[in-house]
Structure formats: C-alpha cells, structure tokens
Amino acid sequence: MTPETGVKAIAGTQADVQMADLLDDKARDEALQFEAAGLYLDLRRQKLDLDGWRALLKQAEGLKIDAQIARLFAGEIVNGTEQRPALHPACRNAALLGDAPAGAALSEARQKTRAFAEQVGRPDCLDGHPVRRIVNIGIGGSDLGPRFVYDALKAFRRVGIDTRFVSNLDPADLDDALEGADAETTLILVISKSFTTQETLMNARAARAWIVERLGEEGVAPRFAAATACPDKAREFGLEEARIFPFPDGVGGRYSLWSAAGLALEVGLGAEVFDRLLAGARAMDEHVATAPLARNMPVAKALIDVFNRAGRGLPSRCVAAYSSRLERLASYLQQLEMESLGKSVNAEGGPLAESHCGPLVWGGRGSDLQHSVFQWLHQGLDEAPVDFIAIADHGRTDERVRALNANLAAQGAALTHGRVGEGELAAHTAIAGGRASATFVMETLSPEALGALLALHEHKVFVEALFYGLNPFDQWGVELGKSLARSILSGDMAGFDGPARDLTHRLGLD
Template identity: 85%
Template sequence: MTSETGMKAIAAAQAGVDMASLLSDEARSDALQFEAAGLYLDLRRQKLTLPTWRALVERADVLGVDERLAALFAGEIVNGTEQRPALHPACRNPALLGESDAAAAMIATRKKTRAFADLMGRPDALDGHPVRRVVNIGIGGSDLGPRFVYDALGAFRREGVETHFVSNLDPADLDDALEGADPETTLILVISKSFTTQETLMNARAARAWIVEHLGEAGVSARFAAATACPDKAKTFGLDEARIFAFLDGVGGRYSLWSAAGLALETGLGSDVFDRLLKGAQAMDEHVATAPLDRNMPVAKALIDVFNRAGLGLPSRCVAAYSSRLERLPSYLQQLEMESLGKSVNAEGQPLSEGHSGPLVWGGRGSDLQHSVFQWLHQGLDEAPVDFIAIADHGRDDERVRALNANLAAQGAALTHGRTGEGALALHKAIRGGRASATFVMDRLSPETLGALIALHEHKVFVEAVIYGLNPFDQWGVELGKSLARSILSGDMAGFDGPARELTHRLGLD
C-alpha cells in the first residue's frame, strides 16, 4: 500500500463525520493539542476522529519518520538526486555533526560572520563611515527567508540601520532600495549559493556601478560582501576574499537563512539577536528529534496537511497571520513548501501513485483577509483548510490587540460551526461550516519563538516528504524557464513556438 493509498483509505474510513460534534471528545482534544519551544498548536478543528488520528500516527511509524529524522540530524544523505545531506539543523547546532570537517567549517564561518557583523556596527565600518543602510541582493531562499525574518523582528533591529532587500530584475526594485541612500554609508550584500543566479548578479553589477559612480573603484571593496557556496566565483566577480562568507553545498537555498546567507540579519539585527533566532530553532530541533510521534508538533502538522491533501483531496491551504509583523509568512511558506513538495515523482523517479503532492499555499494578514478571501473560505464551493497564526502577548494593552485576537478566535469557530440562515435571504446567509483549521499561538513574537516557528515548518515539510515518498531538497522544475530565458537573451530561438517568437518581438528582444 503506497503512502497516498494509505491516506485515502484512512480518510474513507471516517466519511461523513461531523467535525463540530468531535469537539466534546476529551481524549481527542488532549491528543490534538501540542506545546513546544514557546509555541502552541491546536488541531482539534480538523475533520478526523481520534481513531483516524491514531491511524495517521501509525502510518508515520510504519514509514519510518523517526529514522528519517535521525538521518537528517546526523548529516546523512537525504537529498538522493543530488547526493547531499541537508545541513540546516547543523547550521543551528554544528555539534550534530561531531568533529567533522563540515562542523568545523560551520563554526569557523559563524565566527567570521559574527566578527563582520560586529565590525559593521562600528562608527568607522565603511572607510571611516558608519553603516546606515544594508542592501541584501538575492532571490528565492537568499531573499524570502531573511526578508521575512527581518520584517518579523522589526522591534529588534539595530538602531540607525535600515535593511532593504532586492530580488527582482525590474530595475525599480534596486532603485527603491537605494533611494535616499548615501553611498558612503551603504553596505551591499550579495547572497547566492551558486553565484551564477542571473537576477542576483545583474542587480549586483548595477549596485556596483552605483557605488563606482559616486565613490570610484576605491569605494567598492569596503562596501561589498557576499555569502555563497562557491567562493571562487565571488572572487572572480571582484569581491574581496576577506568579505566572502562560505556555506556548504548541503545547505539548501530555502533552508539557508541560518547560515552565512543570513548575513543581512546579523548585520541588520545584530549578532546577539541572530543567536537567539538560532537558539529558538534549535529548541524546536530538539523537540522534533526527541518527542514521540503522537506528541511531536511538526510531525502532527505534517500528518494533518498530508491527510487534508492526499486523503481529503483539498488542493490548497490558507495561512492567515494575525500579526502585521508576520505578513510575509505566507510568501516564505510558499517557497519552502511548494518548491520542496511540488513534485510529480517519488524519490526513486517513479510517478506518485495517485497524483498528489504538496498543496498550493496562499494567504496573507488577518484581519485584512476577513474582508476579502474569507467570503470564499466560508461560502465558496471549494474548500481550503486555514492555518491561523496568533500572538498571545503583543506587549501592549490596546483595544486593537484584543479585537485582533477576538477576530482570530471567532473565524476558527465560524469555519467549524457555520450558521443557519433565516428569513427571505436564508439561503444567501447560510454558512455550511465543517471547514478545517489549525491554530498556532506564539507566546510572544521574539527571536526565539520565530526561530521555532520556522524550524517547525522546515521539519513539517521534511516529514510530509517522507509520507509522500519524495525528495524535498531538489527543485528541477525551476531550471527549465531559466534555461529558455538564457537562450532568448542569446538570440537562439531555435525550437521556440510561434507565440514565443512573436512575444519576443513585441517585447523588443529580437
């Protein structure tokens, strides 16, 4: 029986269950609430009975989730197509790798980035000038993770330092990041694992030209730094070797913010805050590595998400973050989950048996979503589970905070219970209910709890991949479009169809 067949069979066994009626089952309630590393997760508003939950946990046991997690933490090869380990947990705790060369390299790089970040905090950091603006140039994992964390930890930023992020080829993206900046007090960080990414290198060249225009070639060296798995390519690009921070090939892009790829966070937040972020993630690492499957928060969320997708056939999931600081969480999770789980073959290269892999992830900021997509969530013909993200203590006594969290609690209840319409517009006002949701509560939004939340989702994705039987660490699907774009730019249109040829002419590319 395949993983997906197993999920469908488990789901079929409880068809027709009324979700609202399950909430009075105390044993089920105890089984579907979890706490770890400053986070609370409530899975009671899901369409499954207690026996179904136990069947899911048994499925995880049969598929060897514990063993696969142990292999991940031990630095074993878990990325089979590229024959690499996945070293993001070791970035948080190099001791996981013992006295290996990889552990030593991580420790050395961390010391080097910390020294650099501390140097950038001095008033004479840039040829006698302080750093007032940091511009992080990267895309994908070199942008989304650091950008999300920097926004989320707005209350912890270094005083007097602005950090901007540039990812897009549209020249306006870099223009906006440099608007009002003083070249003498601007630090440019180029973040690229391969140091061949087109968007990053083109923007880096444009940023370099901006520095040269204002300060001459002599101003470049002190104002550029890079993080990459290919330091020789960064040197060839013209960067000072002392300001190139290497990370290992086993650190995947979308998992890389814990490595030197998080340089913008160390410089923009400070090394101590970055340390706290790492410690929060490490606390979740310790939980997922030691908690039994039925009390393991990332495993539980993974089981629920695969059950909803492969068992119930729900193609998407909404992430509703009830915090302005967490506004970019859905975008971050889109890459983490959809690039990891958006596969059509299993780890052995065979088709996934029933055509299911990870869902589409979307969402935004509560309570704004309540005035847009929640109409579709409540009364649309399609259905999507919702992840509510709450903060228990916002650190202020404010009626808006009470209203914000009241809205979150109300929306979860409304999705569960719906309502019966009355009067002439009864059919218009009726809301069916019975729609699933999960609720995360962070004690406070701190570096520690944010690190734990991110690590939870990283591990959740890994466990989902084990259940689906696929490799979450490669991303071959993103390469084809890049390759075709290079052909167009070189003038090689052989093999392109008529619409593509016509479009290149309309866009002035021929």
C-alpha cells in the same frame, strides 16, 4: 499499501464525521493540542475523530520518522538526486555533525560572519564611515527567508541601520532600496549560492555602478560583501576575500537563512538577536528528534496536512497571520513547501503513488483576508484548510490587539460551525461550516518563537515528503525557466514555439 494510500483509506472512514460534534471529546482534545519550544498548536478543528487520528499515527510509525530525522541531523545523504546532505539543522548546531569536516567548516563560517557583524557596528566599518543602510541582493531563498525574518523582527533591528532587500530585475526594486541612501554609509550584500544567478548578478552590477558613480572604483571593495557556496566566482566578481562568506552546497536556498546566506540578519538585527533566532530553531530541532510520535508537533502538523491533501483531496491551504510583522509568512511558506513538495515523481524517479503532491499555499494578513478571501473560504464551493497564526501578547491592553485576536478566534469558530440562514435570504446567508483549520499561538513575536516556527515547518515538510515518497531537497522545475531565459537573451531561439518568438519580438528582445 503505501503510507499515502493508507491516509486516503483513513479519510474514507471520516466521510460522515461532523467536526462540531467532536469538540466535546476530552480524549481527542488532549490528543490534538501540542506545546513545544514556546509554541502552541491546536488541531481540534479538523474533520477527523480520535480513531482516525490514531490510524494516522499508525501510518506514521511505518515511516520510521525518528530514524529519518537522525539521518538528516547527522549530515547523511538525504537529497538523492543531487547526492547531497541537507545541512540546514547543522547551520544552527554544527555539533550535530560531530568531528566531520563539514561541521568544522560551518563553525568557521559562523565565526567569520560573527566577526563581520561586530565590525558593522563600529563607526569606521566602511572605509572610515558607519553603516546606515544595508542592501541585501538575492532572489528565492537568498531573499525570501532573510526578508521575511527581518520584517518579522524589525522591532529588534540595530538602531540607526536600515536593511532593505532587492530581488526583482525591475530597476525600480533597486531604486527603492537605495532611495535616500548615502553611498559612503551603504553596505551591499550579494547573496547567491552559485554566484551565477542572473537576477542577483545583474542587480549587483547595477549597485556597483551606483557606488562607482558616487565614490569611484576605490569605494566598491569596502562596501560589498557576499555569501556563496562558490567563493571563487565571488572573487572573480571583484570582492575581497575577507568579505566573502562561504556556505556549503548541502544548504538549500529555501533553508539557507540559518547559514551565511542570512548575513543580512546577523548584521542588520545584530548577533545577539540572530543567536536567539537560532536558539528557537534548535529547541524545535530537539523536540522533533526526541518527542514521542503522538506528541511531536511537526509530525502532527505534517499528518494533518497530508490528511487534508492526499486523504481529503483538498488542493490548497491558506495561511492567515494575525500580525503585520508576519505579512510575508505565506510567501515564505510558499517557497518552502511548494518548491519542496511540488513534484510529480517519487525519490526513485517513478510516478507518485496516488498522484498527489503538496498543496498550493497562499494567504496573507488575517485581518485583511477577512475583508476579501474569507468570503470564498466560508461560502465558496471549494474547501481550503486555514492555518491561523496568533500572537497572544498577554501583557498588552491595546484595544486593537484585543479586537485582532478576537477576530482570529471568531473566524476559526465560524469555519467550524457556520450559520443557519434565516428569512427570505436564508439561502444566501447560510454558511455550512465544517471547514478545517489549525491554530498556532506564540506568546510574543520573539526571535526564539519565530525560529521555532520556521524550524517546525521545515521538519513538517520533511515528514510530508516521507509520506509522498519524494525528494524535498531538489527543485528541477525552477531550473528550466532559468535555462530558457538565458537562451532567449543569447539570441538562441532554436526549439521555441511561435508564441514565444512573437512575444520576444513584442518585448524587443530579438
């Protein structure tokens, strides 16, 4: 029996469980609440009794999760299809790799980005001018991670420096990022692992033209920097060696914000804030590596998510963040989880045991979702578990904050208990309840808490992949569309079907 098959069998034993009846079980209460690295996680609102939870832990024991985490942290090959390690934990703690050359390279890269972050703070950084606008050009992990973290920690940004992000090929995206900017005080960051990504290079060329138009060719070099795993290609693009910041192939795009690919964070927020972000992630790394299985927060969340997806067959999960600063959390998790767990084959190339992979992830700001999709969550025919993300902010007395958090608490209770319909509209007003949710609480939205939250989800995905038996570190599906787009742009339509040919004509691409 595979771990995933075992989870499905456990779910079968829970079919008649009534969630509301489980909430007075003190032993279950203790088992399904977790605290680590400044985060609190409540998993009590799940369709799972204590015996079921213990059975899930038993399945997890067979995966030897501690040994697999140790392999990840030691920089061993965990990405089998590409024969690479996954070095994102080492980006925030190079000591994990011991005396290995990769660890020394990461330390050297951090020293280089740190020196540049300090330089950005000087009034003569840009050929005698200060930095007032940073424009980060990237896509995928080179955009989503840094963009989300910057938005989340905007209250900590460097005074007088505005950081904006560009990923879309629509010219309006770059136009908006440069709106109101002075070329003399603008720093362009080009973030691309391969330095061949079409969207990134096209936008970088457009940004270069914008600088040249205003300052001439001599204005380009002081105002461009890059982070890449292919420094040679960055040099071919015309960037100065001192402004090229390397990171290794073993850092996947969706995990890369901890590396030089997070340059916009280190320079836009400042070195101290970035260090605090790293410290929070390291605290979660320490927890996942040392906490007993039954008290391990990332493992617990992974077990619940696998239980709901593979066990109960629920195809999606909603992430409802009750914070405007965390508006992009769902988008960030979409890439992290769906690019990692959206696979149809196992790590050996065979079919997945139960034809399950990770769920579709969606969501947004909780207070906004309440006035739109929560109708579907409460009364729709399909159940989607909800992750509530709360910020306690105990020190604040603003009535809006109190109302915001009251709404979060109320929605979790409503999903659990529902409502009995009354009167002539009883059938319409009745809400069944019994729908699963999990709640994360951060005391404040600090760099440390955010770093811990992101590292938790990285480790959660790693554990889920062990259950499904797949490789979470490759993304071959992403590459196919890119390859076909290049063929269309080159005029090579061999092998394309009629609708594709018609569309290229309609769009003026032929």
